[in-house]
Amino acid sequence: MSISPLTKVLFIAHREERTPFLKYIQEQGVVQITELAQRDVRESFPDLSREDSGKLNDLVTLTSQIDFSINFLSPYKNKKSINPAFPGTGLRTTADLKSLADSVNIKKIIDTVFRLNRDLSEARNQVTRLESIEGTFDNWLGLEAPIESLKETASTYQMLFMIFRVERKAIEEQLDGVGDLHVLTPISISPNYSYYHFVCHKDKRAAYEEVLTRLGAERETLPDYTGTFSQAHKKIEKEIRTVKDTIASLEAEAVKLAGERERLQALYDYYTIEKDREELHNELVSSAGAVYIEGWIPVKRVQEVRDHIRNAFKLVEMATFEHAEDDKPPILLKNNTLNRPFEIITSLYGMPNPKEFDPTPFFALFYMIFFATCLTDAGYGVVLTILLLFVVIKYRHSLGKNKIVHVLLIGSIFTIFLGAITGGWFGDLLPRLPEGSSLKNLGNSIIVLDPLKDTIKFMLFCIAIGVLQINVGMAIGFAKLVKNGESREAFVKMLWIFFINIAIVLVAEYMSPGMVPPVLVKVCIGIILAASLGIVLFSQPEESFFARVAWGLYNLYGCTGFLGDILSYLRLLALGLSTGIIASVVNLVAVMVGQVPYVGFVLAAVVFIGGHAFNIIINALGAFVHTTRLQYVEFFTKFYDGSGRPFKPFGISPKYMFLKEAVE
Numbered sequence: 001m002s003i004s005p006l007t008k009v010l011f012i013a014h015r016e017e018r019t020p021f022l023k024y025i026q027e028q029g030v031v032q033i034t035e036l037a038q039r040d041v042r043e044s045f046p047d048l049s050r051e052d053s054g055k056l057n058d059l060v061t062l063t064s065q066i067d068f069s070i071n072f073l074s075p076y077k078n079k080k081s082i083n084p085a086f087p088g089t090g091l092r093t094t095a096d097l098k099s100l101a102d103s104v105n106i107k108k109i110i111d112t113v114f115r116l117n118r119d120l121s122e123a124r125n126q127v128t129r130l131e132s133i134e135g136t137f138d139n140w141l142g143l144e145a146p147i148e149s150l151k152e153t154a155s156t157y158q159m160l161f162m163i164f165r166v167e168r169k170a171i172e173e174q175l176d177g178v179g180d181l182h183v184l185t186p187i188s189i190s191p192n193y194s195y196y197h198f199v200c201h202k203d204k205r206a207a208y209e210e211v212l213t214r215l216g217a218e219r220e221t222l223p224d225y226t227g228t229f230s231q232a233h234k235k236i237e238k239e240i241r242t243v244k245d246t247i248a249s250l251e252a253e254a255v256k257l258a259g260e261r262e263r264l265q266a267l268y269d270y271y272t273i274e275k276d277r278e279e280l281h282n283e284l285v286s287s288a289g290a291v292y293i294e295g296w297i298p299v300k301r302v303q304e305v306r307d308h309i310r311n312a313f314k315l316v317e318m319a320t321f322e323h324a325e326d327d328k329p330p331i332l333l334k335n336n337t338l339n340r341p342f343e344i345i346t347s348l349y350g351m352p353n354p355k356e357f358d359p360t361p362f363f364a365l366f367y368m369i370f371f372a373t374c375l376t377d378a379g380y381g382v383v384l385t386i387l388l389l390f391v392v393i394k395y396r397h398s399l400g401k402n403k404i405v406h407v408l409l410i411g412s413i414f415t416i417f418l419g420a421i422t423g424g425w426f427g428d429l430l431p432r433l434p435e436g437s438s439l440k441n442l443g444n445s446i447i448v449l450d451p452l453k454d455t456i457k458f459m460l461f462c463i464a465i466g467v468l469q470i471n472v473g474m475a476i477g478f479a480k481l482v483k484n485g486e487s488r489e490a491f492v493k494m495l496w497i498f499f500i501n502i503a504i505v506l507v508a509e510y511m512s513p514g515m516v517p518p519v520l521v522k523v524c525i526g527i528i529l530a531a532s533l534g535i536v537l538f539s540q541p542e543e544s545f546f547a548r549v550a551w552g553l554y555n556l557y558g559c560t561g562f563l564g565d566i567l568s569y570l571r572l573l574a575l576g577l578s579t580g581i582i583a584s585v586v587n588l589v590a591v592m593v594g595q596v597p598y599v600g601f602v603l604a605a606v607v608f609i610g611g612h613a614f615n616i617i618i619n620a621l622g623a624f625v626h627t628t629r630l631q632y633v634e635f636f637t638k639f640y641d642g643s644g645r646p647f648k649p650f651g652i653s654p655k656y657m658f659l660k661e662a663v664e
Contacts (some may be wrong), residue, residue, distance in 0.1 A: 002358035004298050004334035008323045011293040012317030018291050029651025033295045059275040066268045097270035101654045140229040145290045148226050156198040157613050160220040171662040178207045204522035265656035284650040339364040341406035350642025353393045363631050366469050371411030374575035374623035378419030379426035380616050381623045384412035397658040422450040427583025461572050466569025473638030492539045499531040565634045571626050579619045588612030
């Protein structure tokens, strides 16, 4: 079934060896921890309880502070760390991380980061505030009176205000309506606002303010400076330069500290591992002297773990036992090297439940063929293969491990072969080669089918592989029903297999009379009538005969859905043709612009490379999406539920470092 068998396991560890044992199972990553459900244990130790070690909150705070420090230092990092976490290259271990943690004063680094962050924030806020004040001063530089003299006196009131698009004459007229005990002095004028210095007798202040408010005047708050606005402006410029010098000094310190960023990343992973272990510790139940850990473990790892416990621990016991019928074990898929990358397609849909087959080995080959059919260009396959191999090798411990990358790599390799036998080499590049050239002769010699010339044959090929996959899906569904003892449903599934395939034979005979011998046609008609009768009578377990027949006829009408499923595979035809046509158009345009004098060669190269790059990206994405859709909608629906839950062992998942324990 391509599902690795799991067994339930119970560990009992004495308090003295609890921490090293938890560390061991975390580094091994082979046990999925579950709630303790063993009745014997709970009955024998009714006082089981969870206990808080008191370390978790400190670790949560510490990892949060380290994460903040890493993000703070990111803008200041160098291309090459001044102070790398470890000398040399290669995988590291958790022991390496512990040694680093013991040697680094992490609190000192964090305190420095928080101080720099605080000081920089205050300095930048101060610059923003000063620049804002400086901006307002620009409008009042023409006022020669000292700022401190612009305050209210015993007999006069004065203010600075700005007003939106109101002419001075209009303002004067309104103010004159109050009286003549005022002076309005224009300071500066901008396209939208005018700026004024206003002085009036104190007794008329309220009346004048009412007029100015009605006109829309906005009062300017006097800054806390002495001297004229021009003098204050120079003081602010000097203050800004001083604060910016402080910022430059703080940023230089941050750049220097950024050399610790790689070590901070390593320490973040180390303390996160510690935090995860403490979280588990707080979730486990304990008695006065021991901790009880229940979970799931792959059967193939049981003996290895048991032997290690026997050799490394004196106060730890391990017991395995069969799971109960109502248990729902997690699912761990087990496939060969070629099929393993396609497990990601299965998991994105949903893991199989314990009563199902793993669909991965059944659709993997179809997936490769469908992906290649959507591209049908060997040149594109070569480009994708080279790029993806580079990713796999260069980033072998990160992106190169991603199963989707490997799915695309395998599909690209298949594209080379399928593209070669369909004559696709960057569109119609092969026919454009000189007649009699060895490359052209070699390419033509391996062509089996040209989709652009033999479109009907290519269409029939797409339909044929679609029908084959649907049959495989229905056959798996039949086997699943037989395995689970659902005999009636299995019988109906078998009838549907006969019905669909015989219907295809009869449709082929109708479209091409004489294709099927007359005797075989009669046999096929008899089989399809018998299958139809069986579907009508047995597809629904209704007690009433009439209800059963009515539901059976309704289910038989559902055969039209199979026609839709088969026609859905024509998307392979559409994508395969579009890839070749667009590639050929790119070549045609490249040849046309290549005839431009002087710059033709450059333009042709740009069109050729850019056009084919765009076509590769768009159609590779389309091939991935539509091929995946065919599995989910047309194939999985014939037999697959996908309601299982994945096996998630307690382990190590570093964010930054490539650890040997995590890679294994």
